[in-house]
Amino acid sequence: MTDIELIHGDSLQALKGYTDNHFDVAIVDPPYGLGFDGEKTSMTISPNMESERKKFWKGKKVNQYTKKDWDKEVPPKEYWDELFRVSKNQIVWGGNHFELPQSRGWIFWDKKMDKGFSLADGELAWTSFDKGVKKFEYLWAGFKKKKPIKRIHPTQKPIDLYRFCLKYYTCEGDLILDTHLGSGSIAIACHYMKRKLIGYEIDKEYYDAACKRFKEQTMQQALW
Numbered sequence: 001m002t003d004i005e006l007i008h009g010d011s012l013q014a015l016k017g018y019t020d021n022h023f024d025v026a027i028v029d030p031p032y033g034l035g036f037d038g039e040k041t042s043m044t045i046s047p048n049m050e051s052e053r054k055k056f057w058k059g060k061k062v063n064q065y066t067k068k069d070w071d072k073e074v075p076p077k078e079y080w081d082e083l084f085r086v087s088k089n090q091i092v093w094g095g096n097h098f099e100l101p102q103s104r105g106w107i108f109w110d111k112k113m114d115k116g117f118s119l120a121d122g123e124l125a126w127t128s129f130d131k132g133v134k135k136f137e138y139l140w141a142g143f144k145k146k147k148p149i150k151r152i153h154p155t156q157k158p159i160d161l162y163r164f165c166l167k168y169y170t171c172e173g174d175l176i177l178d179t180h181l182g183s184g185s186i187a188i189a190c191h192y193m194k195r196k197l198i199g200y201e202i203d204k205e206y207y208d209a210a211c212k213r214f215k216e217q218t219m220q221q222a223l224w
């Protein structure tokens with residue numbers, strides 16, 4: 001296998017084909033069942049931030065996404081059974097939306113709302129690791145960033161967020177699983193941090209865009 005393998009397909013069906021503990025760590029970001037899969041905006045901010053936000057976006061291109069239907073429901077029980085069977089450890093973004101075992105090893109993504117704007121002050125990941133809570137700080141869009149970051153997916157996560165997960169919860173050479181690739185941010189992080197990855201994305205448009213993004217971003221490094 002190549003180190004980074006991006007596959008167009010249904011991850012639930014694919015998981016059934018793997019042996020127990022095949023993957024070192026599964027780092028996943030499944031649908032939360034909130035309908036944030038296209039047109040619906042996820043932006044709620046306080047009124048005093050609204051004028052700042054308008055100023056920030058004025059004249060800048062706002063990301064727009066085709067409406068899709070993948071965020072209607074959370075994955076079925078069968079998915080979780082398979083995920084826990086095929087991987088030794090797990091990190092689940094949006095862990096607060098799912099029924100998962102008790103854990104002390106949560107990750108909090110602090111979105112630095114004092115300097116920017118987003119749906120919430122942060123996001124949570126459940127982990128199977130017996131470690132204390134860890135905090136990752138990252139500002140997506142805000143007054144200190146000159147340009148908004150171009151996104152190709154409505155729920156795209158930062159590459160740096162995955163770099164953080166890989167740094168603190170995995171080792172060089174580990175085989176990582178992502179069952180819901182989306183924009184493929186995790187693939188770029190794995191490439192730079194020398195982790196192997198198998199990632200699945202069911203939507204062809206997202207899959208093609210993720211592959212293109214991966215090639216473009218990793219080719220830049222090759223040129224240098």
Ligand SMILES: C[S@@+](CC[C@H](N)C(=O)[O-])C[C@H]1O[C@@H](n2cnc3c(N)ncnc32)[C@H](O)[C@@H]1O
Nearest residue numbers: 010011029070156157180181182183201202203
């Ligand atoms: C929350 S998004 C993932 C976003 C991703 N973490 C990122 O950084 O871009 C969930 C993705 O899972 C995909 N998806 C939904 N069901 C799937 C399935 N059964 N197999 C593979 N992908 C699936 C959706 O098309 C969507 O792109």
